[in-house]
Amino acid sequence: MxxxxxxxxxxxxxxxxxxxxxxxxxxHSKMKEALAKLLLAEGYLEKVEAREIMGSKKxxxxxxxxxxxxxxxxxxxRISKPGRRWYVKHEALPTVWGGxxxxxxxxNQGLMTVKQARLKGLGGEIVCEIA
Numbered sequence: 572m573x574x575x576x577x578x579x580x581x582x583x584x585x586x587x588x589x590x591x592x593x594x595x596x597x598x599h600s601k602m603k604e605a606l607a608k609l610l611l612a613e614g615y616l617e618k619v620e621a622r623e624i625m626g627s628k629k630x631x632x633x634x635x636x637x638x639x640x641x642x643x644x645x646x647x648x649r650i651s652k653p654g655r656r657w658y659v660k661h662e663a664l665p666t667v668w669g670g671x672x673x674x675x676x677x678x679n680q681g682l683m684t685v686k687q688a689r690l691k692g693l694g695g696e697i698v699c700e701i702a
Contacts, residue, residue, distance in 0.1 A: 599628075659697060
């Protein structure tokens with residue numbers, strides 16, 4: 572059993588970028604898939620798919636994105652942790668790297684970027700920062 576599956580996903584992405592892997596495969600969960608699809612929509616991943624393995628089990632397969640300079644993600648940091656949750660109101664939503672990065676918020680309407688949460692006037696739990 573994993574204690575923090577989101578931290579595991581972020582760590583696997585960080586480590587895969589460090590060794591210049593092309594694909595990362597992890598056990599599937601709805602939260603991980605939502606986070607991966609959000610990163611795909613923001614242009615940090617090339618491709619995301621849920622693949623069946625061994626009967627009813629699924630795997631989440633993510634194809635990493637690289638630019639001429641290097642990896643698409645250079646900063647991958649978990650903010651809210653199981654031992655210390657970090658909730659904010661929509662007025663206090665953070666900016667990452669002066670607006671160049673991305674913070675992901677878990678709201679009552681699902682996972683979304685800080686920009687989307689500001690537009691909807693929603694606060695929530697700050698999941699992670701990506702830049």
